[in-house]
Amino acid sequence: MRSLNLGILAHVDAGKTSLTERLLYNAGVIDEVGSVDDGSTQTDSLALERQRGITIKSAVVSFVIGDVAVNLIDTPGHPDFIAEVERVLSVLDGAVLVISAVEGVQAQTRVLMRTLRRLRIPTLIFVNKLDRRGARYDDLLQDISVKLASDIVPMGDAHNLGTRSPRFQASSGAWQAALADHSDELLQAFVNDQRIPYGKLHEELATQTRKAAVHPVYAGSAITGAGVDELTQGIRTLLPAAHPDEDGPVEGAVFKVERGPAGEKVAYVRMFSGTLSNRQSLDQGKVTAVSVFDRGSAVPRESVRAGEIGKLWGLAGIKIGDRIGATPDKLQHFFAPPSLETVVEPRRPSDRGAMHVALTQLAEQDPLINLRQDGVRQEISVSLYGEVQKEVIQATLSEEYGLEVTFRETTTICVERVAGTSEAAEFLGANPFLATVGLRVEPGTGVEFRLGVSLGAMPYAFFKAVEETVHETLTQGLHGWQVTDCLVTMTHSGYAPRQSHAHAVFDKSMSSTAGDFRNLTPLVLMDALRQAGTRVCEPVHRFTLELPPDLLGTVLPALVRLGAIPQPSATGLEGEVPAARIHGLQLQLPTLTSGEGVLETSFDRYEPVSGPPPRRPRTDHNPLDRKEYLLHVERRV
Template sequence: MHTLNLGILAHVDAGKTSLTERLLHNAGVIDTVGRVDDGSTQTDSLALERQRGITIKSAVVSFAVDGVTVNLIDTPGHPDFIAEVERVLGVLDGAVLVVSAVEGVQAQTRILMRALRRLRIPTLVFVNKTDRRGARCDGVLADLARRLSPSVVAMGSVGDAGTRRARTRAFTAGDPAFVTALTDLLTTHDDDLLAAYVDGAAGVPYGRLRERLAAQTRRALVHPVYFGSAATGAGVAELTAAVAEFLPVSGLGVEGPASGTVFKVERGPAGEKIAYARMFSGQVRTRERVRLLGDGDQEGREGKISAITVFDNGTDVRGDALPAGRIGRLRGLHTVRIGDTIGNAAGRPARSHFAPPTLETVVTPCRREDRGALHIALGHLAEQDPLIGVRRDEVRQEVSLSLYGEVQKEVIQATLADEYGIEVGFRETTTICLERPAGTGAAVEFIDVEPNPFLATVGLRVEPAAFGSGVEFRREVELGSMPYSLMRAVEDTATETLSQGIHGWRVTDCTVTLTHSGYWPRQSHAHAVFDKSMSSTAGDFRNLTPLVLMEALRRAGTTVYEPVHRFRAELPADTLGPLVPVLARLHAVPEPPVTEGGACTVEGVVPAARVHELQQLLPGMTRGEGVLESAFADYRPVDGPVPHRSRTDRDPLNRKEYLLRTLRRVDGGR
């Protein structure tokens, strides 16, 4: 048996879930095609998904085509849930990118295609909604080549576009324009094919062109484009055949060490964790103990699989094993987390890199007695979506969440009410900034030397590093100069401390070096009774490290960076004048505009905090004709007053307050 793990991706409302329904219907998995508007689709199982008519969580369903078992993964299209898409990309063999024939290439479409091309995931394009009024098939094809990839080729034509009678016709060897376009595209990636074309008077045989098209599609070099309508079924049969012909399939195998990836975690009716995993090599079996390794884990964790279900013909069935190539649900792994590697980390696929959340809000329970339950519920939600970034302020008894947008906030609010019975409110959404060291700073405190009250010597140096490098910890002291547990306490605490810099934002792109270390060995009284007052512990190092590190960071200084979006505005040329001062007021940095005919295109960057305002203002300034696309681009230094974020820790920047909270009495600690 062969398998294909297929992702369906699209900008919101392009018809992705409707296409999934049509594929399942054509394969005989479902008897009737569900409708998103009616909340009757197979993959939108959450009540909130049915109410809002959008996909929030990825869902897996299986069907067979030409002897291949296709595990189809329906992903969210709304940009607020891009993290859910990111986790899915790592387990795909191929993808179908859905584009609306009416709206064409949209902002999220471009973000998804960039990720698919970067990860070299073989991708077919399906131009949907050819039956809708305003469908512009030729124009969308040109947009695909101009804005997504020049390596696209239309595999058919559309008749009566924009009407319910819209139908598709597949191109064949009898269509000379198609054969010429296909030859031109394929020969740009294949020198042998180019030589055969030059040498052969009659051209390259169509059968060979078809073979090379399949080979280049599987290598993600070219992208066949199909037209149709998920609503009427037009063109879906051709797309289904293309999935089997052009996308790579894998045979089931158990060779090699077990290696897989967990891309989704949900909780069952009894609160138990259920992990969705794709195996890349080997297999895992029921009652087997497996190793789980997440990002940043040194040792890893272990868990015992109590049950396995695999997806088959529209449902999931119990199985004894999950072999390479398959996707299944694993139960019994109590410590599993999204993104964990199962077994051997060497088989782990490349990770995709979407933008991090750039917004933050404080969530407050409407009833004070729900505070404890809210913390537990948010912990469960963070298991399903780690990027919501639960941040607890013990001092103010508040909880902050990292978000992609307002829709995600509404979904979290509804989920807490429906699934946990907790009514919550949100404070104003703010932008998440970053801090980077502006220079180099160092600090040291020695054991038994005032004003250090802890039985530890710690010296640290902070230096700026390359953008995007994260945080690196180094040592200038011998590893054997003190116990490894104390070394590790310094490193772990340094990483934790850098989550809040001088201005309260996470510090990144820096190198932290341990320059001094020292401790008092374990001491005992008579009868070998441990004397804590004369012996260094990991707690001493955990308590001293924040004071030393923040002093070093204060001496280095930090620069606060805010997230910025890359924007593209298309508008009538005569409305550009009023837009320019608005962009300046929003601290946007536009590039020279490009005017073609009566239309004008402006690209540039704008602070993430001002994107929503620009979206609201543009229609009024352009007679409703302006179109804005935006996506996270990078971070840049804040222009103007530096924003501060309230600290949630014991505040090592305030030594007296820190020690009062850390020690029962400030008397040298002894």
């Protein structure tokens, strides 16, 4: 049987979870279509999801369409949980992008479609909620073509919009014209007014869809079931289902980690090749149990095979983004990192330790939370995409861990970039550690460590200690922000060879260890960084603001006061605005535009801040202050 790993993506409230329910019902997996409003759906299993009626965590279900076994992953639609979507994208064969026929193309819809197109993931589009009052189709196709993708292929016509019995009537009338842009043969036939047989057209449609060259558009209602049969056939015949290689090398990717009832780690893995068996040993530990998604939820199995999605127990060292088996690649990042940060405080001081444990477990499930602990102030910070994510963290800590917490005011996360080139070195015998370390810092792309000395100059473990410490130290630059785009080259090295007394007892005081290099590297690196200098940069977002022309005179001055650089566009205004001002803009917008303004923002770049650079409190032993650093590290001045 062929297999297909399919993602359902959409802006929040477009109806993707309801569509998942309808697909499961039509496939005979469930006897009754669940309701998001009633909290009875298969994929929204968290209590918080059922209460809010939104998807927070990705969920996997499976069903069979003819000769295709589909593993369907329902993803969050709210932009605050875009990290969940990101992790799913790395394991997809194809996707269905759901658009509401009432609200149309929304901000998150654009973000998702841009990413799907950039990654060339074959994508079908489903216009949902044809049964709702105000539903559109023909003019919405034009919006989709302009705002999402010009290469769409309408798969039929919609009738009885806004009623309880909408219909979607399949038609191939527009296929030839839409496909001709990517086929010389079809273009020639189209110009000569030659009709192409349906079978050949469908074959070409499947080929172009699997190449992500075109995007077939279906329409219907997940609630009534209209159009879902046609979409189902599109999933089976147009997306790239394949016969996976179950006998090949073991290769898989972990896209989700959760905690079981006993607190154990459970890893979700998509297998690309080979077969992974229970009791098999991996770099992250030994597999103690396996379950595989099969015609519904996960069921216990002895192995998970290529093309399947499984849950693995026993891998204590597993992390999101890890590769299973032969492929060493880590999970790629497709969206901008979180640009907000807040300090979490327990209402009861005695809960501080339990809160740290709980947040650590949440960070395992969402690495972009990026937990930062300040040992000096006994504070814990988390990274965020938005205020809704803060509310979810607060509710999760309360409901799952019994911890009541509060948050300080949300602040913007900046970065530091190296301004120049400089070197620093500390030599054996002239510092408190048995090590020589010399480093040069200069602007680069990403954070990269290179050797400017011979690899045979000292044991490899010492070089590894320096490299790891360089990356760790650069998480806090001269102003406390993470240093990005920095090339670090090791220019000097030296160590004290292993020494022992007469009776061959190892003498630490006379011999270098990796700890000497770990302790010395921050002093050298920050000295070089101080001489090179850094610039603090803040995130800047692109924005588009759709609004009536008569409101331009009111909105423009408000945007300028917020630090935005606006320019007129065909539908309103567009431009850029500092990320720190977006929340204020969102709060003012309903009043400024009488509720008629539609704002879309997306991360664009980092730009140097104007005025005094903001500082972030340090959470390390402050290698910028030699006396303070040595006091903590060596317990001496």
